[in-house]
Amino acid sequence: MRSPDITIVLNAHREGPLLAPTLRSLTDTALHATTRGLSVELVAVLDSPDPATRAALTSFESAAFARIEVIEVAHRSLGPSRNAGLAAAKGAFTATVDGDDLYSFNYLAEMHAAATSGGLVVAVPGITVWFDADTSVQRFEPLARTGRFRLLGAHTFISCILAPTAFLRDLGYRDCASRAYAYEDYDLNCRAVAAGADIRAAEDAALFYRRRAGSIMADIGDATQRIVPPNPLFDPAAVVAHGDGDAVVEDGETLRPGLHALRASHVLAELVAHAGAIEPRIELAKLREAPVWTNAMFARDFGRAYHDLCRRLQGQRFDGVLVVAALAGLPAGLVRIAESRGRRLIIETAAAAPSPLALPDGVQAIGLGDLPAARRAEMIVRLVHAFAPQAPLHLVLGGEEDALLGGLAEALEGHSLVVYDLGADGRAQALPPEAFAAIDLVVCDDRNAADALVARQPALAGRVAMLPASASADEVARFLDDIEARLRPRPTERRWTRA
Known part of the structure; x- marks a missing residue:
């Protein structure tokens, strides 16, 4: 039996009943991926779960997956928990997801296509729909359009990615649950770029990202005063050598007309209708009036200032x-x-x-x-x-x-x-x-x-x-x-x- 093409690493903590729509969305995208000739396995990592979360996953079965493995750990931190999933993954590529989020039905096929489009690639969904506590729509532009200056100053991408499993294992997630540091996914994306990976967006793949209290990040406290740990993206020589890039969008506001078109598009309507049938809190009517934005709207000021200071102090x-x-x-x-x-x-x-x-x-x-x-x-x-x-x-x-x-x-x-x-x-x-x-x-x-x-x-x-x-x-x-x-x-x- 050949190894799976894709491993989904699902991290869960205390999601309880919220896991049901997540698992259904993963099943649907795995079934869709099989129509493209892709085999998918599921590795679920339970980090200090409550009984309802444990029961939801240990009883889960689906023929959509080539293999299902459930692992229980007690890290209470996303970085080590994601590493546990990577260690168990048998797929050539790994996709990450948290226990209360949903994939669009076409997610894995579109993300895999982006990740195999040439060179070393970390794929991110082109569309993120934020729902539940608040609602908005975000379009992710690729690294070539957002540039390194924005990434030096903020996480311009997202935690849900798809990339070669061996590459992710080599990088590894770091435990960022400390007083000064946070953002293990931001840290990994920085180190991926520093290691030579490109970050590309799968334009028609959507992640439905639930906004709620009670996640692992909420448990370790408000991270607003923390920073991403030191990593090679901040190496002064590399910062000066790479600059920001040649195709960077200077002002993300220039993309706003396209964002309004996305909100009204048939593509988004189809993805939302399918997800809304699984999770009623995802409502197309709300999205029609929701704020729209893009990662190209993040400021470049911090990264540009750091670049200029590195150039001045280099060596x-x-x-x-x-x-x-x-x-x-x-x-x-x-x-x-x-x-x-x-x-x-x-x-x-x-x-x-x-x-x-x-x-x-x-x-x-x-x-x-x-x-x-x-x-x-x-x-x-x-x-x-x-x-x-x-x-x-x-x-x-x-x-x-x-x-x-x-x-x-x-x-x-x-x-x-x-x-x-x-x-x-x-x-x-x-x-x-x-x-x-x-x-x-x-x-x-x-x-x-x-x-x-x-x-x-x-x-x-x-x-x-x-x-x-x-x-x-x-x-x-x-x-x-x-x-x-x-x-x-x-x-x-x-x-x-x-x-």
Whole structure:
């Protein structure tokens, strides 16, 4: 008996009765695929399921599939659970799906055609219909049209893909359920592109994506303050070498007339009618008035800014990083942070252009003021990973500390961290609790603020130092030399290459 052409890896958790329409849609698309000469197997991975979900899958039978295998794991994380399905897959290609979503009846045949259209391809559905809690229609453009800049800044594709099984196994999904990192599917798509794959859309395949609470991602908490883990797509040399692409849509809004035509098309009507017969919450009438959008509408700003900074800093390595709202606003003595021994990177978060102050050789200043405030902390993390992988960080409070020392603190593991709390306001007292475990030293220039900080956070005793605002240049220099001696570089790896 020959191996199946396609394995569907179905990940389930606590979907219960929602699995019934999903399984029926998978059966229908498998039957349709057989009319194109394709054989399909189903591998269902139950991750810490409830009894209803377990019963729905262990009792499921269908002649549409060459083989059905049910695996139970206790990862409570999508990445390892998807890997369990890949390990069991016998098909030449693997398609991923979650336990509450539906495939269109033509999904597998169209996705397989896209994946075998030449070269190494990750196929995504050309149409995604969001339903249940809210309704919208999305058209996915291929990577050649959306470009790398958008992908550097956001997940411009989706979790449901079809690609060669061996390729997906080699990549593997990473466990991204942490305080700083999330988005295992975004991470895999980034690494697929970095490994040479193209992402192409199967234009007439539709995914019906249910919007609800209670998924695995909801269980591990709101991921809105997290970022995709370091991966090779962010390698500065690759970012500069590839740029954005030659056929990229500059402004996704120019595609809006085609989106309205899609919403009214006979193709979408047929796919929705078939899916709606399985799941009544999928309603054509709602879609006729629903918002329409495309992944080409994602902003390119973050990726373009990262590309430009990589081009400017390419080939350099820094052994110290200073993060400050504006260098010109620092007390004169603390400017010596930038003048101490070694190569320094100064990141000015509130300035669009670097400070006009004269800086010594080996010191580079960059400004992030043109980026939206919500993205600056992420850019700092990316730059530190890429250009200062073992460097101590000097952070002057007054800008990005809530994000850097809150949810993203884990992303700075391996870096010694010195925080400067200047003035009598006592900003350090308002830092999120998890920040204090990451901080090696807090430097204050006000004795009352320093005493109040230790009183409020006794665990910081021994990690608070005084540097009076009146300190002379020589005193500042000696103080910084002492800090440098205490903060030896910590062994760490170049994080954008981490597997």
